[in-house]
Amino acid sequence: MSYTSDVFKQSYDQQGSVVVPSLLDDALDDLRVASERVVDRTRAGLWPHRRTVGRQFPPYGDDHPDSWGVQHVMHPDLGESSFGNWYTSDALVGAIQTLLGCTEDELQMELFNMLINPTAHEFALRWHRDDVRESASEDEERSSLALWHHGIQWNTALYEDSCLFVVPGSHRLPRTPQQRELSSSMEPPDDPMNMPGAYQVTLRVGETVFYNSNILHCAVYQSSKKRVTLHACMGSTRGGSARARNILQHDLGWMTEPRFRDGLSDRGKAMLDRLIAMKQNAGEVGYSLDN
Template identity: 60%
Template sequence: MSTSIKDTYDRQGFVVVPGLIPPHDFLKLQEASDAAVNRTRKGSWPYRRTVGKQFPPFDNDNPDSWGVQHVMHPDLGESAIVFSKWYTSDDLTRVCAELLQCEEKDLQLELFNLLINPLEHSFALRWHRDDVKENALSEEEQTALNKWHTGVRNLALYEDSCLYVVPGSHRVPRTPAQRAHSCTLDPPDHPMDMPGAILLTLKPGETVFYNSNILHCASYDHTVKRATLHACTGDARYGAARGRNILQHGLSWVNDERFRDQLTLKGKRMLDLLLELQKNSSADEAGYSLDG
């Protein structure tokens, strides 16, 4: 890890790192993704993100899906094992620890989902920060941004041109012009109308690490295949700050002994930190980060 990558992450709010998926693991991840997506499309996997609902809690009101939830769940069988090995792989956790400026022993197991293309409907997410309400005042935004440095999201796999971000917006409140494009629950018709926005295209095998409270949105073209690994890892030293954003997705299944059994020793340590967060938090009391 070069200093420039950490510096880039701090300055931009994101950094793209190639080569974190070895060639022999790449095909396994693609096959595991295809299996999970096929189960979801056939209706035999209940944990999904449905078209028409941008944020949790997700429902089953639409048969079309834009995401597969909980891909390390032991009920996914061999696919879950493949995903778990990648999530706890040395290359990935090394980068997470470097960007979070913590030891690997501090890394907390959190979420792992797949972002996929809907089959029948193109779909978009509104401009948002993952744990700041759209109507937050500038002072509220700044308070949240000052403490939201304890986790990192990452994506990788197929070529992906769905993610729009505003570089540097993880550090400062929205300008009045940016607020005008992000103060409603409606996704944008033209994401590039957002001042400062760029489209971030990932090539196969590239991983983008980004601060979850960077201003971002996404647009899903139902005609273009997408199966993007979408995971996040936290620094357990500040775990309480991430409780709502993580536990709102419903993670009771991580208490299943089958899940523990499929993890490496490192994975078990990461899981124990998540279980401690669960013990000291209540998703029902905390509610949900965003509406829509």
């Protein structure tokens, strides 16, 4: 089945997530090798941009020796061109165009990170939506959820991955009272499947789950199980500056440097220009790439 199939878009629109196979083409081996180098560098304390155990949201800090994620894998200081090449590949861009229902000249570059297993600690993320506060009222939820269809997030598994849990359809609806109770705490769940409607996403090697990041979701990390999953997002310019707060909080100043731009394809440069345009527009209301 083609990655541009309307079947995938229908599932994504209705459920808030969809699993798509075979978007890596021949890139799997290169991405695995590049990822291992980056993970080793991060665990050795040689890459400061990491997500640390005990912190779910930025700023992640460096006060814990164990990591559950690597930030900014396209950063020129890492020197790993495989990530940028894949982020702008025909297969991935084609799938995103279909799922967002937009054209290529509307796509804006955003974040590209990696999710990995901690080596010495168990860790879990609480139930949350990425850009809706846990304390939001029902009316605030409805308003926020209506805005968040101009971007897409995804996990691509370089090794089998069963860490993510989602509540299908929750990207369109405010929480029920029981869902609200289970997602208002700062603590991770004892058992993610206690959340009404919860579904565990299992990805085979090379599969990608695309999801609306305002779907209710959480994750469980096991130190004993290898996880190397590409974790990224892309936006559509149709959303204006709606995504600025969530995207620009991640210290993206390096993306304005000529050495980063020079390493991108023409497609990548055009996508970067749209991110910078969003930054400039968002600056009028208090956001910047350096937040």
